Amino acid sequence: MAEKNVILKIKRQSSPNEPAHWEEFSLRWRPAMNIIICLRDIAENPVTRDGKKTTPISYDSNCLEEVCGSCAMVINGKVKMACSALVDHLPQPITIEPMTKFPLVRDLAVNRQFMFDSLKRVKAWIPIDGTYSLGEGPRVAPEIQEKGYPLSRCMTCGLCLEVCPQVNDNNKFVGAAIISQVRLFNMHPTGAMHARERIQALLGEGGIEECANAQNCVQACPKSIPLTESIAEVNRAAWKQSLLGWLLG
Amino acid sequence: MRQPKIIVVGGGLAGLMATIRVAESGVPVDLFSIVPVKRSHSVCAQGGINAAKNQKGEGDTTAKHLDDTIYGGDFLANQPLVKRMCDDAPGIIDLLDRMGVMFNRTPEGLLDYRRFGGTLYHRTAFAGATTGQQLLYALDEQVRRHEAEGKVKKFEGYTFLSAVLDDSGVCRGITAMDLRSMEVKVFPADAVIFCTGGIGAIFGRSTNSVVCTGSAQSVLFQQGVDYANGEFIQVHPTSIPGEDKLRLMSESARGEGGRVWVPRNPKDTRAPKSIPENERFYFLEEWYPKYGNLVPRDIATRAIHRIVYQEKLGLNGQAAVYLDVSHIDRETLDRKLEGILEIYEKFCGVDPREEPMKVFPGMHYTMGGIWVNAVDQATNLPGIYAAGECEYQYHGANRLGANSLVSCIFGGGLAGPAAVKYARNLEKGTESVPSTVFDREKKRQDDKNQALLSQDGTENPMTIWRELGDIMTEHVTVTRINKNLQLADGHLQALQARYRKINLSDRTKWSNQTLNFARELENMLLLARVITLGALARNESRGAHYKPDFPDRDDANWLKTTRAKYVNGEIQLTYEPVDISLIPPRVRKYDAAK
Numbered sequence: 036m037a038e039k040n041v042i043l044k045i046k047r048q049s050s051p052n053e054p055a056h057w058e059e060f061s062l063r064w065r066p067a068m069n070i071i072i073c074l075r076d077i078a079e080n081p082v083t084r085d086g087k088k089t090t091p092i093s094y095d096s097n098c099l100e101e102v103c104g105s106c107a108m109v110i111n112g113k114v115k116m117a118c119s120a121l122v123d124h125l126p127q128p129i130t131i132e133p134m135t136k137f138p139l140v141r142d143l144a145v146n147r148q149f150m151f152d153s154l155k156r157v158k159a160w161i162p163i164d165g166t167y168s169l170g171e172g173p174r175v176a177p178e179i180q181e182k183g184y185p186l187s188r189c190m191t192c193g194l195c196l197e198v199c200p201q202v203n204d205n206n207k208f209v210g211a212a213i214i215s216q217v218r219l220f221n222m223h224p225t226g227a228m229h230a231r232e233r234i235q236a237l238l239g240e241g242g243i244e245e246c247a248n249a250q251n252c253v254q255a256c257p258k259s260i261p262l263t264e265s266i267a268e269v270n271r272a273a274w275k276q277s278l279l280g281w282l283l284g
Numbered sequence: 285m286r287q288p289k290i291i292v293v294g295g296g297l298a299g300l301m302a303t304i305r306v307a308e309s310g311v312p313v314d315l316f317s318i319v320p321v322k323r324s325h326s327v328c329a330q331g332g333i334n335a336a337k338n339q340k341g342e343g344d345t346t347a348k349h350l351d352d353t354i355y356g357g358d359f360l361a362n363q364p365l366v367k368r369m370c371d372d373a374p375g376i377i378d379l380l381d382r383m384g385v386m387f388n389r390t391p392e393g394l395l396d397y398r399r400f401g402g403t404l405y406h407r408t409a410f411a412g413a414t415t416g417q418q419l420l421y422a423l424d425e426q427v428r429r430h431e432a433e434g435k436v437k438k439f440e441g442y443t444f445l446s447a448v449l450d451d452s453g454v455c456r457g458i459t460a461m462d463l464r465s466m467e468v469k470v471f472p473a474d475a476v477i478f479c480t481g482g483i484g485a486i487f488g489r490s491t492n493s494v495v496c497t498g499s500a501q502s503v504l505f506q507q508g509v510d511y512a513n514g515e516f517i518q519v520h521p522t523s524i525p526g527e528d529k530l531r532l533m534s535e536s537a538r539g540e541g542g543r544v545w546v547p548r549n550p551k552d553t554r555a556p557k558s559i560p561e562n563e564r565f566y567f568l569e570e571w572y573p574k575y576g577n578l579v580p581r582d583i584a585t586r587a588i589h590r591i592v593y594q595e596k597l598g599l600n601g602q603a604a605v606y607l608d609v610s611h612i613d614r615e616t617l618d619r620k621l622e623g624i625l626e627i628y629e630k631f632c633g634v635d636p637r638e639e640p641m642k643v644f645p646g647m648h649y650t651m652g653g654i655w656v657n658a659v660d661q662a663t664n665l666p667g668i669y670a671a672g673e674c675e676y677q678y679h680g681a682n683r684l685g686a687n688s689l690v691s692c693i694f695g696g697g698l699a700g701p702a703a704v705k706y707a708r709n710l711e712k713g714t715e716s717v718p719s720t721v722f723d724r725e726k727k728r729q730d731d732k733n734q735a736l737l738s739q740d741g742t743e744n745p746m747t748i749w750r751e752l753g754d755i756m757t758e759h760v761t762v763t764r765i766n767k768n769l770q771l772a773d774g775h776l777q778a779l780q781a782r783y784r785k786i787n788l789s790d791r792t793k794w795s796n797q798t799l800n801f802a803r804e805l806e807n808m809l810l811l812a813r814v815i816t817l818g819a820l821a822r823n824e825s826r827g828a829h830y831k832p833d834f835p836d837r838d839d840a841n842w843l844k845t846t847r848a849k850y851v852n853g854e855i856q857l858t859y860e861p862v863d864i865s866l867i868p869p870r871v872r873k874y875d876a877a878k
Binding site for chain 2 (some may be wrong): 049050065067068069071072075078079080081088089090091093094095096097098100101102103104105118119121125141144146147151154155158159160161162163165166168169170171172174175177180181183184187190191192220221223225230270
């Protein structure tokens with residue numbers, strides 16, 4: 036029986052200042068292969084399909100079980116996590132490109148610092164007094180926990196920003212993930228004490244008003260986080276807050 | 285007064301906790317991490333975190349938590365610090381709760397607790413089946429807050445290369461490499477806290493993340509920091525085998541009622557659901573009636589190996605057994621275990637709510653690690669501290685499930701203030717150290733990079749790494765035989781020789797992941813030898829260290845800590861007594877209540 040192969044077309048770019056080009060690879064197929072295994076195969080034998088020597092592919096990865104948020108890339112035109120992208124589910128040749136909404140580092144590796152900075156902007160934390168002993172936390176109704184927990188599984192992977200038409204060069208939109216974090220912290224009993232500050236941080240440039248309701252985010256989210264629900268809820272709070280601010284002058 | 289400066293290397297649970305504690309004391313802290321800290325390996329912890337809060341009215345106490353931990357660790361852990369950890373655990377849960385962790389709740393709005401391996405109490409607080417992720421995020425958020433206030437400076441995308449030691453062997457800072465520009469830079473500090481996690485990559489495939497190479501620990505070892513109990517490696521009983529990684533199936537699946545079984549007849553090819561109860565062999569429940577599916581991990585792992593390799597009862601003759609949660613109702617599964625069931629479904633294409641999962645043991649955790657003192661996480665080199673999985677203090681010969689998260693937070697919380705105190709008491713700070721000390725260390729690291737980038741060789745680092753993983757997995761995990769360990773060490777030395785002939789397929793100077801990996805590989809090879817030689821020397825069976833030729837625990841000769849030293853380029857094994865001042869050792873068995 037002839038050996039089965041996997042054909043990949045990968046967009047290469049050796050640094051942000053160099054032009055991009057494509058390279059094709061042919062790898063030996065094995066059961067349960069994912070894109071990470073393919074990239075490792077190439078690292079062990081960095082030779083293109085037409086026999087040309089090349090360099091291993093640079094890419095972000097860490098946990099390999101879709102919980103750290105590192106290995107997002109555009110696979111066959113759709114942004115997804117490479118670790119859970121199984122070769123057998125992908126038509127060939129499989130094209131792989133870096134995400135486009137973040138500064139490129141090299142090949143498939145990008146810099147998502149913007150998202151971490153945005154978390155800072157909206158104060159996505161509970162402002163505790165200190166780590167010294169202060170007794171138990173507030174009681175939380177199971178209903179709140181069941182709403183909050185799915186939101187708190189957000190890995191800051193950036194898929195929702197990649198698919199959002201409002202995230203572009205002319206716009207500093209923080210994106211759905213960040214808005215959803217505001218909802219999470221504002222629903223926690225202690226976090227709610229500082230809800231206004233977080234909403235305030237979402238008013239103005241790059242804030243919630245930039246959302247144009249394309250709803251791509253919720254479809255792209257690998258953790259099925261109800262992002263549009265979060266946006267709607269935070270949006271109501273933002274309207275209320277800015278209207279009140281206007282009335283009170 | 286002189287303002288000291290602290291560095292933390294590693295941004296998992298231990299590193300973040302240490303960072304917070306240092307920042308709270310008003311001392312500036314630089315935090316180094318290979319990946320953005322929010323992507324650290326702690327996110328992979330699933331099942332929960334232990335604390336004897338006794339919220340189920342079972343009469344649980346911190347003394348019982350201590351006893352379970354010491355007994356589970358087969359009496360190899362020094363007991364006083366473990367006691368402090370167990371005593372502090374309820375307060376740690378309170379703290380995490382205050383930080384907003386979305387722990388599962390009871391109808392009364394209190395934290396819910398589940399059962400875990402090696403205990404008969406409901407002692408494990410949890411946030412679905414992604415508890416590590418949830419705890420890491422809570423600490424990450426607190427660190428971000430301190431960062432916004434200017435108290436913490438993050439260096440994400442940097443890898444630690446070496447400690448800078450002055451002429452009297454005192455740590456005065458580190459060298460690190462910017463993984464984008466590949467520049468080696470010097471960072472002076474008065475004290476450095478290492479929280480660099482596990483060593484899974486040494487075994488090729490494990491449940492660990494890509495960054496868990498043990499490279500930092502190995503570098504420190506080569507610079508004179510001792511390494512303790514390296515031979516104690518935990519193999520988790522239930523993981524999904526994969527070519528790139530062994531994906532963990534949390535013990536919480538069994539904590540919530542999951543059962544491990546195989547068909548009694550190995551030739552039974554029926555779908556698992558149609559095999560009647562009496563034709564299923566629930567071997568853990570039969571062999572260990574008291575603890576059943578919740579025996580400690582070393583016991584469950586050896587039982588599964590026995591089923592597969594001796595009883596020849598593996599599924600379809602393969603290395604796999606069933607982990608079955610399909611009898612539990614869907615609503616409970618989704619509320620308590622969704623995170624892990626989703627992983628199984630995504631990677632195996634089968635819904636574990638409907639069909640039993642196929643699992644097999646996989647390398648998971650290192651009980652051993654950097655030697656630290658019995659007081660405050662200090663290593664044997666002044667100015668160097670360690671906390672979290674990278675050190676050896678809390679788990680003895682086998683770690684109990686859900687004790688890792690608590691040990692990370694406790695150890696990190698201890699190391700932070702200890703490093704601050706040390707730095708404040710220094711007569712002369714790092715600013716008084718002549719620049720030549722930093723320059724020579726930088727040069728040593730630059731030269732290393734230059735040599736790797738320019739040398740022409742025949743060996744590929746990925747190939748050497750794969751062979752390293754195969755050797756370690758075959759000979760230095762579940763069952764250890766002296767002649768095989770000797771063989772393994774010979775292979776490792778041969779790999780070290782081949783390493784000297786490696787050829788980097790990438791010689792560029794921008795974001796060169798091959799160069800970084802090559803550097804890590806050299807360190808992995810050495811640490812692999814520390815583990816193997818430690819295992820070879822220890823002629824007994826204790827916790828996760830099992831030798832069929834020496835099947836019993838031997839307290840007369842081996843109730844002692846292995847303390848490896850690196851002297852003149854050679855690994856030397858020394859031993860020191862274990863502090864058993866609180867609980868006298870007794871026989872460890874799980875077929876009856878202890």
